[in-house]
Amino acid sequence: MLSTGALRAHLLAARLAGPVATSREASLRSYRLFAARDPRATLGLSPERGWEEQDLLRLMADKCGVSGDPAHVSGPDVIDPERTLAGLEAFAERLSHAAVRRAPVLFGTGHPHRLLGFYAELADALSAAGCPVLTPAQGRCIDITTRFGVRMYRLGYVRGVAMVREPGVRGAGGDTGAHTHSPLPVRVVLEAVAEGGGRLPELVVGDHGWVCGAGQLGIEAIGLADTDDPALFVGEAEGRVAVAVPLDDAVRSAYYRPLTRYVLNQACLSQ
Numbered sequence: 001m002l003s004t005g006a007l008r009a010h011l012l013a014a015r016l017a018g019p020v021a022t023s024r025e026a027s028l029r030s031y032r033l034f035a036a037r038d039p040r041a042t043l044g045l046s047p048e049r050g051w052e053e054q055d056l057l058r059l060m061a062d063k064c065g066v067s068g069d070p071a072h073v074s075g076p077d078v079i080d081p082e083r084t085l086a087g088l089e090a091f092a093e094r095l096s097h098a099a100v101r102r103a104p105v106l107f108g109t110g111h112p113h114r115l116l117g118f119y120a121e122l123a124d125a126l127s128a129a130g131c132p133v134l135t136p137a138q139g140r141c142i143d144i145t146t147r148f149g150v151r152m153y154r155l156g157y158v159r160g161v162a163m164v165r166e167p168g169v170r171g172a173g174g175d176t177g178a179h180t181h182s183p184l185p186v187r188v189v190l191e192a193v194a195e196g197g198g199r200l201p202e203l204v205v206g207d208h209g210w211v212c213g214a215g216q217l218g219i220e221a222i223g224l225a226d227t228d229d230p231a232l233f234v235g236e237a238e239g240r241v242a243v244a245v246p247l248d249d250a251v252r253s254a255y256y257r258p259l260t261r262y263v264l265n266q267a268c269l270s271q
Contacts, residue, residue, distance in 0.1 A: 002262045007088075008081050011247070014255040017081035020248040022227050027066065027077050030228040031056040039145075043231040044183025044213035048238050056230050063233040064246040077227040079246050087245030088259065092266035094203065094222050094242055095122065099129040099269060103202035106134045108162035108186055108210035111249050112177030115224065116161055118256040119205060123160035125269040133160040134201055137192035141167075144182045153178060155185055162189060162210070183213025190217065207232075207249060215240040224249050 002010075011017040033041035035053045051059075054070065061068035065080025098105055105126050107119045127133045135157045142153050142164060153164035156177070163177030164185055186209060193200050204214035204221040211223035215235045222243040225232035229249070235241030247259075264270045 001265055002258055004085060007258060007262050008085060010255075010258045011081045011084055014251055016247045016251055016255060016259075017079040017084045019076045019078055020227065021250065022077045022248060024067075024073060024075050024077050027060070027227045028053075028057075028073060031060070031230055034230045034234070040181060041231060042212070043181050043209045043229070044186075045216050045231045045235050045240065047234055051230075051234060056234070059233055059237060060227060060230060063236070063244065064227055066227050079227060079248070084245060084247050087243060087247075088263055089266055090243045091222050091245050092263045094220070095126065095205075095263065095269065096267040098131055098203045099126055099267065101202075102130040102132075104132040104134055104199045106162065106186075106189065106201035106204045106206075106214075107160055108189070108204065108206040109177075110163075110180040110182070110206075110208035110210065112158070112161075112163040113179070114250050114253050115207065115256065116158060116163070116177075117253050118224075118260050119161045120159035121260045122205065122263065122269075125264050125267075127160065129269060132199070134189075134193065134198075135160060135162070136196065136198065137189045140188055140192065142182075142184050142188055144180060144184055146180075153180070153185075155188060162186075162206075181208045183209030183216070186210045186213040187217075190214070190219075211235070211241055211244075215242075226250070 030041050031053050060066045107123050109115050123133045140155045165177050207223045211221040212231050215221040220242050225244045226249045232244035236244045
């Protein structure tokens with residue numbers, strides 16, 4: 001069992017919280033894009049209120065612990081580890097509730113290189129607890145707009161976790177997927193479930209467009225978000241994202257393993 005103190009120390013040592021690799025410049029750019037309703041930053045969320053840059057900076061200072069000073073425009077951004085710990089506890093509580101009612105769950109990530117293992121362990125635990133882990137629309141093609149233009153991706157699953165891949169691109173063990181912020185994959189998955197007459201997920205677990213896209217459609221969604229992902233925190237503030245956990249979402253995949261153990265223990269899902 002990993003204590004809260006030990007996890008706090010790990011968050012800081014691994015730079016999951018405290019000063020993180022995400023730059024202040026990148027975060028502020030995302031806030032500007034979100035304020036302009038740029039899809040690259042809204043991630044499938046349609047905000048109910050007008051969010052200006054200063055509003056977003058205040059929100060992110062409250063939710064993540066970043067500096068609320070608009071004159072602070074460079075250097076590494078900062079995440080308060082206490083906010084990360086609180087987010088992980090709320091995240092674990094949602095998983096526990098899903099396990100108790102054996103709810104169907106969908107996992108999806110736009111960060112497969114880093115976060116696949118984290119989500120896969122959670123999927124294994126919920127499956128063992130009797131939750132159906134959904135894997136619809138396997139192999140479905142999706143056209144996603146990128147900075148290089150529109151590209152076709154193929155939806156796939158690894159250990160119950162959805163991701164997209166460029167056709168013909170496979171890594172060691174077939175685990176390599178593409179980084180994406182798009183909400184289109186979760187929309188395609190949910191449409192496939194509806195068309196097939198299956199049970200829709202009662203909980204979506206992931207990041208980026210997986211969380212915002214599901215939350216926008218009224219499905220309970222929880223996920224991880226960096227300081228340059230304001231959409232998840234706006235969704236949480238407006239009540240469409242159930243939990244957004246602030247942390248660096250692009251450190252080494254092994255650094256998330258202690259978080260997995262902590263979450264599973266908090267959710268009473270340790271095996």
